Amino acid sequence: MINFAPILLSLLLIGSWLSLQPKSAPSVPTTPFDQYGAISWGDEKARLDNFAIQLQNDEKLVGYILVFDAVDGCPGEAQARAIRAKRYIVEHRGLAWNRVIWRREGYLESISTMLQPAPRQVSLPYPFLTTVPGKWGGVRSDRAPIS
Numbered sequence: 001m002i003n004f005a006p007i008l009l010s011l012l013l014i015g016s017w018l019s020l021q022p023k024s025a026p027s028v029p030t031t032p033f034d035q036y037g038a039i040s041w042g043d044e045k046a047r048l049d050n051f052a053i054q055l056q057n058d059e060k061l062v063g064y065i066l067v068f069d070a071v072d073g074c075p076g077e078a079q080a081r082a083i084r085a086k087r088y089i090v091e092h093r094g095l096a097w098n099r100v101i102w103r104r105e106g107y108l109e110s111i112s113t114m115l116q117p118a119p120r121q122v123s124l125p126y127p128f129l130t131t132v133p134g135k136w137g138g139v140r141s142d143r144a145p146i147s
Contacts, residue, residue, distance in 0.1 A: 029116055029117070029118055029122075029124075032066075032114045032115065032116050033051060033054065033115050033116055033117055034047050034050065034051060034114070034115040035112060035113065035114045035115070036112070036113055037110050037111060037112050037113075038110065038111050044085070044113075045088060047115065048085055048088055048089055048093070048115075049093065051063060051089070051115045051117070052089050052093035052095055054117050055089075055095055055099060055100075055117055056093070056094075056095065058117075060119055060120055061099075061117040061118065061119060061120070062099050062100070062101060062117070062118055062119075062120050063089065063095070063099060063100045063101070063115065063116070063117050064101050064102075064103065064114075064115070064116040064117070064118060064124055065082050065085050065086055065089075065100065065101070065102040065103070065113065065114075065115060066102075066103055066105045066113070066114040066115075066116060066124075067079065067081055067082040067102065067103070067104055067105060067111075067112070067113050067114075068104075068105050068106055068107060068108040068111065068112040068113075068114075069104070069106070069107050069108075069111060070107070070108065070109065070110045070111040071107050071108070071109055073110075073111055077111060078104060078111055078112075078113070079102075079104055081111070081113060082102035082103075082104070082113070083102065085102065085113065086100050086101075086102045103124075
């Protein structure tokens with residue numbers, strides 16, 4: 001008769017060892033969930049609604065609103081759009097204020113907003129896109145926005 005005790009003990013030890021191994025860290029997203037330029041507020045709200053739904057479906061995600069000023073645009077316009085977007089998501093879609101982060105990324109040829117969900121444990125690199133010096137001493141992306 002075969003003694004299965006050593007085999008079962010070995011399998012048990014291997015299983016417990018594997019469960020103690022560190023889990024792989026969440027990775028930084030490489031493509032935006034959504035990106036848009038100067039669109040109407042109605043169109044922007046529809047995009048923000050989709051973004052909010054994505055965040056509501058996964059409690060482990062934080063939403064980043066990354067904004068880019070236009071090189072020849074009005075200073076502060078992107079910041080105003082980011083604040084308006086965050087306020088809409090928090091007040092009208094009911095997400096907690098600490099699950100939505102806005103950040104000014106620099107400059108593009110035209111104003112642009114990027115919506116990016118990411119796991120809580122991940123901090124998006126700054127700047128999220130490759131950048132070069134811009135008009136007012138900030139940074140400007142060398143990638144064209146998605147229209």
